[in-house]
Amino acid sequence: MASLPAVSPPLWLLAELTYRCPLQCPYCSNPVELASAGTELSTDDWFRVLQQARQMGAAQLGFSGGEPLVRQDLELLVAEARRLGFYSNLITSGVGLTSDRVGSLREAGLDHIQISFQSTDSDISELLSGSRKAFAHKLAMAEAVKSAGYPMVLNFVLHRHNIDQIEQIIDLSHALGADYLELANAQYHGWALLNRDELMPSREQLKRAEKTTNAWREAHPDDMRLFFVVPDYYEERPKPCMNGWAKMFLAIAPDGLALPCHSARSLPLEFPNVRDQDIAAIWNESPAFNAYRGFDWMQEPCRSCPEKEQDFGGCRCQAFALTGDASQPDPVCTKSDQRSQVDAALTAANCHNATSASMQYRTWSASQSIIASTQ
């Protein structure tokens, strides 16, 4: 048997503080089985996680969820993160944020707040998030974040229902004074995979949005930076997911499950819990974290592929979701014999006539029904 590959330290820690969320976005990256998660970690549990991860070398920290603002101890966690030397990012919908909290988080040492928007229009926002007031509130909070002196990163998750608003999205973000704008197409995991046929933009929509983005960049070379992420289904090679399994990224789920990627809960592996083991043991020794490290686990055509060191065979969760076997090549790759599944989804997206009425919203009860139906 080949020896285990050398283990590099986790540099990025994603702390998913809770699965609770006031919104119900149908492209949420949380697992569809979120209602089966155990009780949330305590403040002291999180302190321990932060200390152990920092000791191993983690420097970037994301507080995410669900909606992390529903945790009343968020300021305490931010302060501990600052004390330890993390660069901390709050990834929020902005719902539950107030000007006071923007200030108290800044005082606690938070480095950055990323607000995600559904669209530039309160009707579409309501359709997607289930909340009418959310949009106006987000605008106010974006302004509060800016005036508190944080770097401002706005994030719009793109899909067929909002991608044609790309000009308005860029203009609104620019008017709000964003330093960075992420125009990130939904990636089809979790809830987004359930709603894929409803969300996937057409090739034409995508081309137009990319063209608009490029034109804006050329016209404003020293201004707001735009990041455009296409749905990987439209690529011919898979993304280097997480830069390799358990190579630099560590996610801790609300109930303490340690995961090499925030979608990995869907995989049939036994993931360790930070309540039972310390981060070093989890990262270095657990079978789940070693399952897809290096290249020995690969099947053909990945195993002998000259590109395997660039894309690491793509995304394990996507391979599992589409083929039922997580060690298969990511079916996005045109060298995969399962690519036809991705092409079929694209064909559906390009002759689409369904309506948003058939979307499956991310709610606790929807998650419970999904869990019940798979048992």
Added chain:
Amino acid sequence: MIDPVSIPQLNKHFRLQWEEAQDCYVLLYPEGMVKLNESAGLILSYVDGVKTVANIIAELTERFPQVDSIASDIEEFMATASAQRWVAFS
């Protein structure tokens, strides 16, 4: 061309930090991290918003008299750092 009397200042949205685990300086910014090589990290650690480029060249020349190309290395790095928006000059 970088003016030697200009004062470089770290972009306030970046944080320069020594990372023991990586054995190098890193620049941290929203959801990102740049690992700096030894000379880049060292030069940036002299950027404090007070010293001019000429001051930094003088201090590093004194500290490393054996390195011939130090002034041009620093100027070249400042140009890169400016293009990357890590530093701005006043």
